[in-house]
Amino acid sequence: MVQRQQSVIDQALLDATTAAVTRWGLNGLTLDRVAEEAGMSRATIYRRGVTREQLIEALTAEAAGTYNRAMLPALSAPGTARERLELALQALCAAADDHLYLLAGMFLAHGEVFHQPGPDALVVDVFAEPFERLLRDGAADGTLRDLSPAITASALFNLVAWGYIHLRAAHEWNRDTAAQTILDLVLHGVVS
Incomplete structure (x- = not known):
């Protein structure tokens, strides 16, 4: 009888994986590179x-x-949907900053993790849903335009998250400048 071995993923292995993605991108992620980042032999990681x-x-x-x-x-705060949307977009930037180089490495993998397959696919629901909810609330309370919630949520998430990640990781903008610039453009546009 062959017994299937239970995989063991601890925080040290996750940290090594993050370092490997940061260094080589998601497309370049291999178990050998994770083992190297973790300071262990390849055999250990395979075992x-x-x-x-x-x-x-x-x-x-x-x-x-x-x-x-x-x-x-942002979802539970008092205030208008427009105010809560701004809080959610700020929170998105802060969350992206917590995993900045990992997300930058994943971005270079052409969405391997964050997209559903298919020509009509949008952002994975767990990421778009909070924005869909706020967009629906905003259409109802009159503080946001009445737009397609699913499509607009996907566009908002991608525009803010990937724009912020790019400005922080590639251009080395500071957190506040990157977030304020993107959020001002998203919330107010450039047309007078």
Whole structure:
């Protein structure tokens, strides 16, 4: 009888995976590179029964948890939907900053983690849903335009998250400048 080995992913292995994604991007992530970043032999990582996909899934779950915790105050705060949307967009930037180089590495992988497959696919629901809710609330209370919530939420998430990540990681803008500039453009536009 062959017994399947339980995989062991601890925080040190997640940190090593983050370092490997930061250094080589998600497309360049291999178990050998994770082992190198963790300071262990390849044989050790293979004995743990860990796969590349499990590591990516664990990192994604960690980033999603940070994101979900960041969104809660904006979703439950008093005020208009427009005010809460601004809070949510600020929280998105802060959550992105917590995982900046990991997300930048994932961005270069052409959305391997964050998109559903198919020509009509939008952002994975867990990321777009808070913005859909705020957009619906804003259309109802008159503080936001009545737009397609699903499409607009996907556009908002991508515009703010990836724009912020790019300005922080590639251009090395500071947190406040990147967030304020993007949020001002998203919320107010450039047309007078």
